[in-house]
Amino acid sequence: MKFPNPHSLEKIADIIECDYVGDANFPVLGMNEIHVVEPGDIVFVDHPKYYDKALESAATVILINKEVTCPEGKALLISDDPFRDFNKLTNYFMPFRSANSAISDSAKIGKGTIIQPNVFIGNNVEIGEHCLIYSNVCIYDNTRIGNNVTIHAGSVLGGDAFYYKNRPEKFDKLVSGGNVVLEDNVDIGALCTIDKGVTASTTIGEGTKIDNQVQVGHDTIIGKRCLIASQVGIAGCVVIKDFVTIWGQVGITSGITIGEKAVISAQSGVSKSLEGNKSYFGTPADDFRKKYKEMASIRLIPEILEKLNKNL
Numbered sequence: 304m305k306f307p308n309p310h311s312l313e314k315i316a317d318i319i320e321c322d323y324v325g326d327a328n329f330p331v332l333g334m335n336e337i338h339v340v341e342p343g344d345i346v347f348v349d350h351p352k353y354y355d356k357a358l359e360s361a362a363t364v365i366l367i368n369k370e371v372t373c374p375e376g377k378a379l380l381i382s383d384d385p386f387r388d389f390n391k392l393t394n395y396f397m398p399f400r401s402a403n404s405a406i407s408d409s410a411k412i413g414k415g416t417i418i419q420p421n422v423f424i425g426n427n428v429e430i431g432e433h434c435l436i437y438s439n440v441c442i443y444d445n446t447r448i449g450n451n452v453t454i455h456a457g458s459v460l461g462g463d464a465f466y467y468k469n470r471p472e473k474f475d476k477l478v479s480g481g482n483v484v485l486e487d488n489v490d491i492g493a494l495c496t497i498d499k500g501v502t503a504s505t506t507i508g509e510g511t512k513i514d515n516q517v518q519v520g521h522d523t524i525i526g527k528r529c530l531i532a533s534q535v536g537i538a539g540c541v542v543i544k545d546f547v548t549i550w551g552q553v554g555i556t557s558g559i560t561i562g563e564k565a566v567i568s569a570q571s572g573v574s575k576s577l578e579g580n581k582s583y584f585g586t587p588a589d590d591f592r593k594k595y596k597e598m599a600s601i602r603l604i605p606e607i608l609e610k611l612n613k614n615l
Contacts, residue, residue, distance in 0.1 A: 304480050304502040305333040306396055312364065312378050315345070318395055319388040324370065325378025331364050334392055335502045336522065338540055338558070345392065347385040386468050390478045393502070397480035400426050400444065413450065425461070431487070443499065449487035455515070458495040460485070464521030464539060466501060477501060479521065486510075492517065492533070508545065520557065532569070544579060553588075566591075 312329035316322065332343030337353075340346045340362040347366040348357035357365050358374055366380040366388060373379050382388045406412075406424045413432035418424070423441045430436070431450035440454050443461025454460070460483045467474040481500025485491070485507045492515035499505055500522040507513070510528040517531055520539035525531075527545040535549050538557035543549075547561050550569040561567070562579025572586030582591035585598075 316380055319391050322381040323379060324373050329378045339503045347389040349385040393478040393480040445482040447484045449485060451488045452485050454491040455493040457493050458491050460497050461499045462496055464498050464501045
């Protein structure tokens, strides 16, 4: 998330009422999660295990719960609760705005686009030309949709990230301030859910086709001309490269990368990054041929045991 205008370190510290280390006029340009930070961004960290990762990241402002040695060219915001204060900043720069109509006055809808009855289109949504949005679709604030996009009935674009901090008394939700981006020629099936990014964009690349009942988690980036069959569940912060095929009921864990032109067979469980130009199957997903050889070997176990028992 980039701020509309640059802010000073002192101004950000005033917003969240915390101390800081660095020049009061140190420029702050935005805020992001660690996997998408750029110079000028704030990143938050609240566990010693991740201090080094945050301090060594591209972020130049670190919102942290302990005063540590500040790396050269960076600044610190010292908070007793960085998670809470990151939420404060999201709410300050990207506050929730209620809708007063089914289609917001601030939405921009391109030439030749058809909006069927009972569609909700939120604030600052942009929809390109010659799109078809079927009934009961919900498109949350700040979503960006390209040209020639089809979205089937009941799909929801822009729901909150499934991201919580487990506190002793409750689960504390990380506020989502990002959005969803659909590039040109994307098709979205019925009853799909695509969550917005926490601070950046959940993106579906040009020409990708998604079947019914697919879940795409926050900040996931899906490349060009991918095919994703029904009931696939993709967690947050996944990168799926171009021309990937994912068949039905595949589950993909967070923070991994699927290489270009990979094919993942139905009902596979993907728990680690996969190379491109290969076919995968099983749980955990592995090379297609290797997995089938393993299954064939397992089927031989009763026969082998029977022979061993006869020889005893």
